[in-house]
Amino acid sequence: MTLQGKRDSIFASARTGFAIIVAIIVMSYGLFFYLETSAEFQIRGIQFERSKDNQVVITEGIANRLESSVELATTKFRVMASEIEEIGDSAQLSARLDQIESLYVDRLHSGLAAMLDKDGAIVWLGGGGNNNGSGKSGYYGWNVGNNLSQYSWVQKTKDALAPVFTGEHAPGNNNIDLLVMTHPLVQHGQYRGQLVQFLPAGPVAQDVGQNLPEAQALSVLDLDGKFVLSSDESLLHQQFFSSEQGLNTVGGESEDLRNAVDAGLRGDTNPQRVLYRVDGEEMLTVGVPVTEGAAASNNAPVYYLLVTTPVSFFYKEINQVLVAQRLQAFSILAGTSVSVIILAVFVNRAASLDREVRRRTSELQASNTLITQQKKELEKANEDLKQLDRMKDEFLNIAAHELRTPITPILMAAEELEDELGKRSDVRMIARNAKKLQRLVQNVLDLARIENNTFKLAKEPANLGEVVYATVEDYRAQLEDKAGSAIVYDMTDVPMNLDKTRIMQVLSNLLGNAIKFTKQGTVTVSVTKDAAAGKVTVAVRDTGKGIDPEIMPRLFQKFATKSDSGTGLGLYISKSIVEAHGGTMWAENNADGAGGATFYFTLPLAQ
Numbered sequence: 001m002t003l004q005g006k007r008d009s010i011f012a013s014a015r016t017g018f019a020i021i022v023a024i025i026v027m028s029y030g031l032f033f034y035l036e037t038s039a040e041f042q043i044r045g046i047q048f049e050r051s052k053d054n055q056v057v058i059t060e061g062i063a064n065r066l067e068s069s070v071e072l073a074t075t076k077f078r079v080m081a082s083e084i085e086e087i088g089d090s091a092q093l094s095a096r097l098d099q100i101e102s103l104y105v106d107r108l109h110s111g112l113a114a115m116l117d118k119d120g121a122i123v124w125l126g127g128g129g130n131n132n133g134s135g136k137s138g139y140y141g142w143n144v145g146n147n148l149s150q151y152s153w154v155q156k157t158k159d160a161l162a163p164v165f166t167g168e169h170a171p172g173n174n175n176i177d178l179l180v181m182t183h184p185l186v187q188h189g190q191y192r193g194q195l196v197q198f199l200p201a202g203p204v205a206q207d208v209g210q211n212l213p214e215a216q217a218l219s220v221l222d223l224d225g226k227f228v229l230s231s232d233e234s235l236l237h238q239q240f241f242s243s244e245q246g247l248n249t250v251g252g253e254s255e256d257l258r259n260a261v262d263a264g265l266r267g268d269t270n271p272q273r274v275l276y277r278v279d280g281e282e283m284l285t286v287g288v289p290v291t292e293g294a295a296a297s298n299n300a301p302v303y304y305l306l307v308t309t310p311v312s313f314f315y316k317e318i319n320q321v322l323v324a325q326r327l328q329a330f331s332i333l334a335g336t337s338v339s340v341i342i343l344a345v346f347v348n349r350a351a352s353l354d355r356e357v358r359r360r361t362s363e364l365q366a367s368n369t370l371i372t373q374q375k376k377e378l379e380k381a382n383e384d385l386k387q388l389d390r391m392k393d394e395f396l397n398i399a400a401h402e403l404r405t406p407i408t409p410i411l412m413a414a415e416e417l418e419d420e421l422g423k424r425s426d427v428r429m430i431a432r433n434a435k436k437l438q439r440l441v442q443n444v445l446d447l448a449r450i451e452n453n454t455f456k457l458a459k460e461p462a463n464l465g466e467v468v469y470a471t472v473e474d475y476r477a478q479l480e481d482k483a484g485s486a487i488v489y490d491m492t493d494v495p496m497n498l499d500k501t502r503i504m505q506v507l508s509n510l511l512g513n514a515i516k517f518t519k520q521g522t523v524t525v526s527v528t529k530d531a532a533a534g535k536v537t538v539a540v541r542d543t544g545k546g547i548d549p550e551i552m553p554r555l556f557q558k559f560a561t562k563s564d565s566g567t568g569l570g571l572y573i574s575k576s577i578v579e580a581h582g583g584t585m586w587a588e589n590n591a592d593g594a595g596g597a598t599f600y601f602t603l604p605l606a607q
Helices: 005-086 092-106 154-162 202-210 244-250 255-265 314-352 353-421 424-451 463-480 501-518 571-578
Strands: 114-118 124-127 164-169 177-187 192-199 218-223 228-232 274-277 281-291 301-310 460-463 486-489 495-498 522-530 536-539 585-588 597-602
Touching: 005 092, 005 177, 005 192, 005 202, 005 274, 005 281, 005 301, 005 424, 092 124, 114 301, 124 301, 154 177, 154 192, 154 463, 164 228, 177 202, 177 228, 177 486, 192 202, 202 218, 202 228, 244 353, 255 274, 255 536, 274 597, 314 353, 424 571, 460 463, 463 486, 463 501, 463 522, 463 536, 495 501, 501 522, 501 536, 501 597, 571 585, 571 597
Parallel strands: 486 522
Antiparallel strands: 114 124, 114 192, 164 177, 177 192, 218 228, 218 301, 274 281, 281 301, 460 495, 522 536, 536 597, 585 597
8 A cells, every 4th residue: 555545544544533533422412411401300390299299288387377366266256255245235345345355356466356236337446556556546447436337248247147257458548458357246046246356467468478488479368259368468359360460460360270269269178289370480379278277167268378389489499409410510521522522633643543442442431430420410419309308307396396485375375264264165175276286396396306316315213104004094084985985004013214204105195096096995005024024015905996907017107197187297206215215116906806906115124
């Protein structure tokens, strides 16, 4: 072969090799963008599904806060009405109303209470005023003697002889939007007048939605579809289904959202999640009905609560991580590509087989480096997700601590009401629900401590038999109220070191479950000491319906429950307490034909 032929062959090989390298780089970029896009799409999808579920929980929590306020107000009105319906003399009535004003008027939001006669005229005012304490001053534009019969809620209460929940704009120059709740006064079957409570919509909306980020919008509709509370004050008293501003702001142009709101106003108690677009932006609205609460005779809604969130808000937490990851991976790929091109030019100039082999080897090494780097990026992304989970645990811990603060004054207020008014069902209802909330907050706090490895025991010398006996006696009356039911326990002395409060918490949870699922029968508690094995076994046996086979494999896991009234935290926390003592806990369905189940836990005698 001539020298020119050799040169032509070298150049041809170089061009071919360079073209192959360029093709490989192009394919690598295409594959990179495809994999990155697919991974981001999957991560966003997972984040969105979690956010939707979280949004339902947040909305239900807001609805529960508003429902508690409504329940408290209606209970107060019900008690107040029962006291004043039997008073005939107007002077006595006014004096009595002034006496009980501090019990029934909402001071937290500077609320105003009023009593109207059968013609709609104001005969008494209580509370009211601004934050400086100017009460009964007509701050909201009404005074004793004013006739309010022109307002639709006055006539509706009179016609239906039932409470009305709506909103109104206060007269005068104060420019105040109000939340209105009424209660009819009926004496001997005849309409006598009505009680009305006015609450400023702004402070109530801020209180109800105090934990909502600025990006999320809160709206509350009455049963006529009118905005009575809203993050956007311009929507107040407009109609959701007919107001152009209301439709555009909340997304009422969506047929799915209109249908969901209509269903909620007609009594559908299921949370509604609707995804739609407003001006090109994707939005998620969660709707939850608000009822009068446990004191109501039915579960019909009195308001409908909506929380609207831009979908982009859900991705805010992970956008920066995804962008940083993409830029870093792209930089590595770009740097690798530049290096490969430089190496290709050098190898093409040399046009030797040996250098071609080394260039190919370098490309493979670069690919391996890229794969290793991407693996590290995925590991970092996984660590970021773990950090988000830790932030969730910290949030639960903080939320539980914050929720404990208002429960104590509620219980104290209930005790004071009981001392003043006697053991009445409505006062007991307040105390019962406050205690229920207290137990829920304690469970959430215990869960956070367990998850954060900060759960501690306060062990002391104690008699396990006496601890069991005291707990059984606390629950004996509760079970024996059921006809044909009883609780059985024989006292056994077992001195040992333990945290009495936590062991009583475990026993209370097991006994509470046994009593709840035993409609009729016997709950048997036994304490068996095994000195040879160095342990004591406590068993709680019931004759209820037993453990559902579907729930059995995950019985002691978090949130494992098929009960409508349980959180699924009790058994998980109980097992953690027992294991912290060095013991074990398990359960099994009874196999002797009597039905029911038996829960066991052991504690070491020497601790």
